[in-house]
Amino acid sequence: MKQLKRSRGSKTLRRRGCLMADYSGQQLGNYRVIGLIGRGGFADVYLGEHNYLKVQVALKVLSTTMTNQEDMDSFLKEAQTIARLIHPHIIRVTDFGVEHDVPFLVMDYAPNGTLRQRHPNGTRIPLATIVPYVRQLAGALQHAHEKQFIHRDVKPENMLVGERNDILLSDFGIALIAQSSRYQNVTEMIGTVPYMAPEQIQGKPRPASDQYALAVIVYEWLTGERPFRGSFTEIATQHVLATPPSLREKLPMVSTEVEEVILTALSKQPNQRFKSIVAFANALEQAAALASGGKSSSPPFSVEPLAKASLLSIQSAEASPLLPVQAEKVTPFLESSSPASMPATEANTPRPAIASPSDDTSSASVQMKQAVSTPDEQNGVSRSRVGHIAMRLTQGIGKRQVLAVALGILLYGGASYAISSLYKADSSVVTDSLPIFSQSIDAGIVLADVALIIPLFVAAIAGPLAGLLTVATGLYLGDLFAGYSANADYYGGSWTWIVGRVLIGIIAGLAVFVTRGRYTTARSLAIVFAMSTIGIIIGTVFTTYGDIWVAGKTADDASTGFSILALPAMLDPVLLLILLAAYSAIASRRAS
Incomplete structure (x- = not known):
């Protein structure tokens, strides 16, 4: 099997019983590899620099090799598709290539680390801080869903902090590229089990799976712990069967409206969650505003079955080239993948204002917000409030x-x-x-x-x-x-x-x-x-x-x-x- 030529002083690292090359100081296409900054389940991430432009980038080197033309064509096709995911809150793929049979992606470099590094395990985050995070992440995921992508590994380690303190979602399709490239390490499972939706654990991911994962993260940020804990098997079983512990029992100051929104997004059945991930973000923002006595820029929220949302239909999701939903059997792993970003540094620049419905940069979110609720022009009654009342009356009917x-x-x-x-x-x-x-x-x-x-x-x-x-x-x-x-x-x-x-x-x-x-x-x-x-x-x-x-x-x-x-x-x-x-x-x- 071919490998990259190692420069003088290169090292070999051991991971999960395998010897993995360290490409620090070597050349990948037009990029000089400066050093290793993270390891994940399917790829290692390096800090790199363009030979001529002298721009720093993040280089993701997949933990596999391309030994035939079929593998090469598959990787390039998937990489081209991912490169078209352009959104203010998505880490952009700017280049890709295969060097000596080793595939790699070139991405924007986020210098301020991840949200996991900013808020370590066990940290409780104020709701006022969480709401802007969720709004930015939901906008990124909504854009991906409209492009028929499912992230499948939404977690704080994949949420990077940009130069202006904005939140950027990373690792779109990395696991799927690895799978489509005939990744041979069967000890890995696509996704991280503490954040995986029941249907994803069963091998049937869909857009609502990303909503479930984001709701788990919000639960964790509020309470300092995830709703389910234990071994892999225990967590997976709880995701499928157990009701999440009450938020208000862990954190009494959380309002019933906020708890209701989060637990709706954590419903076991995908069609009982919000009809889109932006609808979930809007509902959380409004519930937070109600709890604080303030006003929300989002319209009143409602819960509409996901199956009725045309933008996020399961049929369109399953048509995506990056959704191998035929895989019914998944192999568990005991460790979540490592963060793929530079260590966090404190940024002194102020956080940018969250995009409002009038901002051009949030057009996808605005369209979804308008779709979530439309006021009745004749009697002034918000249809979304009627939907909310109906949701309360049918509470628990699964x-x-x-x-x-x-x-x-x-x-x-x-x-x-x-x-x-x-x-x-x-x-x-x-x-x-x-x-x-x-x-x-x-x-x-x-x-x-x-x-x-x-x-x-x-x-x-x-x-x-x-x-x-x-x-x-x-x-x-x-x-x-x-x-x-x-x-x-x-x-x-x-x-x-x-x-x-x-x-x-x-x-x-x-x-x-x-x-x-x-x-x-x-x-x-x-x-x-x-x-x-x-x-x-x-x-x-x-x-x-x-x-x-x-x-x-x-x-x-x-x-x-x-x-x-x-x-x-x-x-x-x-x-x-x-x-x-x-x-x-x-x-x-x-x-x-």
Whole structure:
């Protein structure tokens, strides 16, 4: 295998059991190699200088060789494509070549190091600093996505600081070029697992994978730690199965709006994240402005399924020559690639102002911002706010939650069917009275209230819409199959009973907006206990006191009815806590 001719005094370095040449002091095309400044999984980066222009550049030398024309053509084609990625916040590829079978890229040199060097592991960064970072990085990634690129290795080590303190994203396509050039080191995986989206771990990256990675970084910057930690296998499993720990539990001063934005971008399913990475940046900026009481230059945000965003359609992404999505199997690695930049130095120059929607340099971002929300000209209501409300109402409805709703309807419908059938047959199982405190309550009422634990549980993990569907559909199907119907029954007017039960499911589900469906702390359990109790009280008040209007009952009748219905139901919040604690323990055990 051919190698570059080594100049006098050249060194040989060892990496992962292989001998790797150090090209310091040698010549690569028109560039003199000054010295090694970083090592990565697929390439070594050197500081270089143009022989004639005397301009310093970064030279990325791929850790492979080109031994045939097919390899050479593939590398040059991919390098030409990457060179066309021109954006103010992307490190530009200015030249490329193959010297003695060794491929290399020539890129702009960023002298101020990386964001990882500026903010070491464990550092907490103020939100006011994070927002401009995210805006610049999202603009760069959005430009790449519109060009049908997926970065696939977004991490602080690949975020460089330019001469004017602006943020520049590096390493576009380096891993993919290495793969397309038949890179033989199978111990590497494309990407860095602490920042990898679930679908990327499964070998199916898409534009939303970069959004997920950026959200992990924002989470890390805010809290000083990534959402998931452990070995490679543990982290990968948590990315796929586990819910990220609550931001507010780690950092109480973070607003619920900011947490909601970040956790939306961390959704397991790509189509449940923001429709574009710029939409994510805009939402974060607006949430930060709301938290600080200021104003945001971005329009109100909304969450639109990614599958509906034409600019970022999965079909167009998979058409990219740099997206080998056919690779279903990936080989883990235990180390993330090293930063590919010069050590950080403190820059005294002020940071440049972030581009506003009127700046020419942010035209791609402006177009996406305009696409994210358009105000309704006739009534002045922002459609994006309507979308935001809709997102809240459907909070938590993903694949697993849909299954939970389906199972809840089946169980609650079965319970309703059994109870209604017993009442239809005038069975003593439901008509016999049970003494509870000072009240004599039909056993059927007690059974109906205990069955209410089913929709309460579904609502607590999947939200108010799930609670509504479980109660309404379960009651309807139960009565339908039992053939049970009465204008007035043991609990008052039939429709006030149904509406009251639906209200209980909806109100209990509102806890999800605070807990995000995670019940691993005393605070989250207290919230769901309070919301379910409030839901029972409000729903029962509607059922009983509504009969004053519907059935002509007296206030005393309503008061007695409230006691009869509410007393057995008060057992449900306690049972709910036990079920949620068990559910959380099982979920945590599966994730680990």
